[in-house]
Amino acid sequence: MTTVEAQSAVPNPIPRAFWTRSQDDIEADLAVLRSGPPAFVAEEPSEVPDLIPTGPGGWVVTRHADVLEASKNPSVFSSASGITMLDSPAEFNEFFSSMISMDDPRHARLRKLVSAGFTPRKLKQLEEGVHAQASMVIDDVIDQGECDFVVDVAARLPLKIVCDLMGIPDSQIDFVFDQTNVILGAGDPEYVADVDDVLTAILTAGGALAELMTEVAKAKDDASTGASEDDDLTTILVNAEVDGEKLSYGDIASFFILLVVAGNETTRNAISWGLHYLSENPEQKAIWQADPEGVGPTAVEEIVRLASPVTYMRRTVLEDYSLGGADMKAGDKMGMFYLAANRDEDVFTNPYTFDVRRDPNPHCGFGGPGPHFCLGAHLARREIMVMFHQLFERMPNIRSTSEPDPLASSFIHGVKHLTARWD
Secondary structure (H helix, E strand, O other): OOOOOOOOOOOOOOOHHHHHOOHHHHHHHHHHHHOOOOEEEOOOOOOOOOOOOOOOOEEEEOOHHHHHHHHOOOOOEEOOOOOOOOOOOHHHHHHHHHHHHOOOOHHHHHHHHHHHHOOHHHHHHHHHHHHHHHHHHHHHHOOOOEEEHHHHHHOHHHHHHHHHHHOOOHHHHHHHHHHHHHHHOOOOOOOOOOHHHHHHHHHHHHHHHHHHHHHHHHHOOHHHHOOOOOOOHHHHHHHOOEOOEOOOHHHHHHHHHHHHHHHHHHHHHHHHHHHHHHHHOHHHHHHHHHOHHHHHHHHHHHHHHHHOOEOEEEEEEOOOEEEOOEEEOOOOEEEEEHHHHOOOOOOOOOOOOOOOOOOOOOOOOOOOOOOOOOOOHHHHHHHHHHHHHHHHHHOOOOEEOOOOEEOOOOOEOOEEEOEEEOO
């Protein structure tokens, strides 16, 4: 492991407080980081030092080319030690992160099994459901004239889609919503009031989601209940077999936690940031509204680029390696900061400008290229596009009327609340 001391002269995006400042201050500091080689910075002090000690720090990788190089090189940059800078126990990582905290060949085997539920036919079914669910979300708020857009609109569509995908009853949706807020917002006092007991809150929320998913999986397992006629993803996964291997109930519960956290939280944040960007740039909103289908694909990519719902993803260096001018040592931790890379001046013309027709747009908002590229990227794109198309059609003058209330997190670029109004 490196003996490099943390650089105090450069901005440090690891602490949560970095991301609750003004957007201008955040962007200025990210630009400073991109102007030089990867910097070695200190970690935020652990809130549970007896179980998860504060580590020695890690490298912050912010340039687009460096993020892509690391993403394409999993033999050097490993996922198996966790996806955040915290050195959590291996069991903790697997329980909450499933296959994104694994390397090949184990990662490849699990991804192959899970992919059985993401066939073109299944995705087509899901897309049909997205339209119906988006319409129902709007039905519930359209007569109000004002709402908390995050809670009442942006969060409801992806959460309902994920729960339908996994066969979770509608009666459990609010419960799932609350538990995912705790897991990803544990550092935010709105979601976990007792900062001295954050780990207990996370484990309790994760355990509750796992228990729910295990009950659903057992009910859909052909081996225990006879042939199931359901066609949801849980039924497919619990009965899928690849090369003689099946997923355990624990595997499925862990995957559900990953899916409901990644598929729900990140998509809801993209939709929330999207309304904010469109409200700040009414001329861009007008361009998209004038040609919803034609502009939609590039508009969605631009939202994902600027929003970058996953701020960074950690890797652990397996062998000495020089990346972007930084000499990293085996055992070092490094973070690929997607949000910073998606503003790289060497790649994106006018990177701070929201341009719904930006093309090309080689962002890494769904993770960089390589084995861990987001499995649900296609579905997420569709949810974002359908939600805005329906908003344009039924609430054409909807706009945000408050600044986004940011989540206190360095890992998720989240919005907790955003007031929206329409006539």
